[in-house]
Structures are given as C-alpha cells and as structure tokens.
Amino acid sequence: MQQPKRGTPDFILLTLTVLLTGFGVLMVFSASSASASLKYDDALYFTKRQLLFAAAGLTAMLVLMNVPFQKWKKWFVPCFFLVVIMLVFVLFREPIKGARSWIQVGPFGVQPSEFAKLGVILYLAALIHRKGEKIRDFKTGLVPVMIIVGFTAGLILLQPDYGTAMVLVLTAAITIVAGGANLKHLFVLGTTFAVSIALTVWAYTMMTGEEGWGHRMDRFTAYLNPWADPTDTGYHIIQSLYAFGHGGLTGAGFGQGIQKLHYLPEAHNDFIFPIIGEEFGFIGSTLFLLCYLALIWRILLAGLRSTDTFGTLVAAGVAGMIAVQAMINIGGVTNTIPLTGVTLPLISYGGSSLLSTLAAIGIVLSISRENNRIKQT
Numbered sequence: 001m002q003q004p005k006r007g008t009p010d011f012i013l014l015t016l017t018v019l020l021t022g023f024g025v026l027m028v029f030s031a032s033s034a035s036a037s038l039k040y041d042d043a044l045y046f047t048k049r050q051l052l053f054a055a056a057g058l059t060a061m062l063v064l065m066n067v068p069f070q071k072w073k074k075w076f077v078p079c080f081f082l083v084v085i086m087l088v089f090v091l092f093r094e095p096i097k098g099a100r101s102w103i104q105v106g107p108f109g110v111q112p113s114e115f116a117k118l119g120v121i122l123y124l125a126a127l128i129h130r131k132g133e134k135i136r137d138f139k140t141g142l143v144p145v146m147i148i149v150g151f152t153a154g155l156i157l158l159q160p161d162y163g164t165a166m167v168l169v170l171t172a173a174i175t176i177v178a179g180g181a182n183l184k185h186l187f188v189l190g191t192t193f194a195v196s197i198a199l200t201v202w203a204y205t206m207m208t209g210e211e212g213w214g215h216r217m218d219r220f221t222a223y224l225n226p227w228a229d230p231t232d233t234g235y236h237i238i239q240s241l242y243a244f245g246h247g248g249l250t251g252a253g254f255g256q257g258i259q260k261l262h263y264l265p266e267a268h269n270d271f272i273f274p275i276i277g278e279e280f281g282f283i284g285s286t287l288f289l290l291c292y293l294a295l296i297w298r299i300l301l302a303g304l305r306s307t308d309t310f311g312t313l314v315a316a317g318v319a320g321m322i323a324v325q326a327m328i329n330i331g332g333v334t335n336t337i338p339l340t341g342v343t344l345p346l347i348s349y350g351g352s353s354l355l356s357t358l359a360a361i362g363i364v365l366s367i368s369r370e371n372n373r374i375k376q377t
Contacts, residue, residue, distance in 0.1 A: 024346050061359060069367050079122060116168060117356065129309045269349050328342050
C-alpha cells in the first residue's frame with residue numbers, strides 16, 4: 001500500500017484561525033464605521049482594508065502550510081537578516097505619530113517589528129536545535145542567544161515601540177525555556193537585560209527629549225488611578241471600563257455599542273476588546289476567550305506532537321507570541337496591567353500584525369501536517 005506523501009493539517013486549528021480572522025473583520029467594521037464615516041466619508045474604509053489584509057494573510061497561511069517546515073532550518077538566516085535590514089531602514093524614516101515604525105508601500109504601511117517576532121522565533125528555534133544540550137551552558141549556549149534577542153529588541157526600542165519590544169522579549173524567553181535553558185541562568189541574564197533596557201530608555205529619552213519615558217510614567221500613574229486625571233492620562237482606560245460596564249452580562253448587541261462613537265479613540269486598534277465586551281457582554285467575551293485558548297492549545301499540541309525539536313520550538317514560540325500579546329492587550333484595556341499599545345492578534349485592525357500572525361500559524365499547520373504524515377505511516 002502506497003503511503004501518503006503529505007499529512008493533513010490540523011483541521012481544528014485551521015478552522016479556529018479562519019473563524020477568529022472573520023470575527024476580527026466583523027469587529028473592525030463595528031468598531032470603526034462611525035469614525036471612518038467622519039474621517040474618510042466611508043464607513044467601510046477600515047473594513048475593506050482589513051478584508052484585503054485578511055485575504056493576503058490567509059493566502060500566505062495556506063502557502064506556508066504547504067511548505068515543509070524543515071526548510072526554515074536553512075532559510076532562517078536570510079529571513080532574520082531581511083528583518084534586521086528593515087528594522088534599521090525604518091529608523092531613517094520620518095516619524096509617524098512620534099514613532100519610526102512604518103515603511104510606506106504604496107497606500108499601505110508595513111511594520112517590520114511585527115515580522116521581527118516571527119523572524120526571532122525561527123532564528124532561536126534553529127539555533128537552539130543546533131546547540132542541543134549546549135543551550136544549558138551559560139557562555140556558549142545562552143549568551144549568544146540572548147545577544148540576538150537583545151540586538152533585535154534594541155532596534156525596536158529605538159523606533160520607539162516599547163510594547164512590541166516587550167512582546168518579542170517575552171516570546172523569546174518562552175522559546176528559550178522550551179529549548180531547555182537553565183532557568184537560573186535565564187533569570188539572572190533576564191533581570192540584567194531588563195534593568196539595562198530600562199536605563200537605556202531613560203537615558204535616551206532624557207538626552208533626546210523625545211516622548212518616551214514621561215509617557216510611560218503617565219500610563220503607569222493612570223493604571224494606579226485613572227480617575228485622578230479622567231480627561232487626559234486616564235481617559236482611555238476609563239472609557240474602556242465604561243464599555244465593559246455597559247455590556248453587562250449579555251451585551252448591547254452587535255453594532256449597538258456606544259463607546260466607539262467617538263468616546264474611545266482608535267477603537268478598532270488596541271481597544272477592540274472593550275467593544276467586544278460592550279456588544280457581546282461577559283458571556284460573549286468569555287466564549288471569545290475560550291476560542292483564543294483553544295487556538296493557542298492547538299498550536300502547542302502541534303509542537304508537543306512533533307518529533308523534530310525545531311518544530312516543537314517554533315510552535316512554542318508562536319503560541320507564546322499570540323498568548324503574550326493577547327494578555328498584554330487584554331490586561332491593558334481592562335486595567336489589570338499598565339496600558340501598552342499592542343494589537344489583539346487576528347482581531348485588531350492592522351495589516352502587518354494580521355499577516356505575520358497568519359504566516360506564523362501557517363508554519364504551525366505545516367508542522368501538524370508532518371505530525372499526521374508520521375502518524376499515518
């Protein structure tokens with residue numbers, strides 16, 4: 001009997017990804033239609049762009065799903081250097097809203113830092129796979145890996161984009177821990193790294209006078225007591241909490257939210273989860289989060305089932321990337337942690353975030369195909 005050449009992908013993971021992407025487009029429409037009508041005289045302005053991003057991202061996912069994931073063991077170096085080149089190039093661009101985070105490609109903007117997260121995951125997974133047990137050695141194992149992470153995070157901090165840098169570092173830490181690094185070594189090096197970054201950011205903003213450190217402190221004080229300055233530093237958090245309060249148990253209904261009507265700025269971006277809470281209530285938000293957890297679990301399961309260490313580490317990194325970013329976003333808008341400007345993966349408006357996330361899931365689906373091929377033999 002002839003054995004199958006390729007296995008089938010994880011259908012549950014594939015379905016959850018498509019459903020969440022579709023739900024994200026619907027929520028972008030609901031959250032942005034009022035502001036888009038006012039700003040662009042087109043209620044579907046952001047929705048049409050998000051649909052285009054979703055179509056491109058799902059296409060990329062399907063393509064990568066059919067590329068054997070082992071090929072990334074050879075391609076990770078050029079991919080990483082391409083990301084580094086884009087991160088350096090963007091620093092010489094004119095600032096947009098105080099940050100040099102975008103490369104303009106026609107009518108669209110590309111955010112290299114979003115793709116840097118996937119680039120670092122592939123680089124670390126390949127490097128740790130090659131090192132094997134040597135990763136537990138401090139000098140020859142962990143330090144070279146952390147240099148790669150620190151260098152990439154430093155380029156992102158220079159934009160400045162503190163939220164994405166935080167997601168990248170935490171995602172890298174999850175990948176490194178999954179690779180078997182000594183936790184004591186990682187804690188010491190991680191603490192030193194965090195203190196060094198904080199001092200560097202403080203020194204940089206003090207010398208250049210650019211917005212940064214003071215803005216971070218404003219967000220921290222707003223986290224402690226947003227009602228101390230309800231019209232300025234605490235405004236976003238207060239409006240976000242109002243949205244959850246208005247949603248109650250069952251929600252106001254799809255499209256019936258009030259906070260998106262010019263009360264909560266940029267509701268289709270970082271603050272899209274409060275709109276979900278307002279329109280679908282506690283029950284709807286809980287179901288949404290359960291779908292999110294199921295997505296992350298299926299990604300982890302693909303890694304756990306992989307017989308290739310590289311595949312295991314890539315899946316762990318992708319699951320960590322999505323989970324960390326979601327927790328930072330949701331924690332910020334619910335005032336559980338200080339607010340940090342990161343998108344909600346697959347849901348928030350943004351082409352670079354959606355493309356990079358779907359591409360990452362495409363690689364995980366390729367891993368699941370190999371797992372099923374081995375299972376069928």
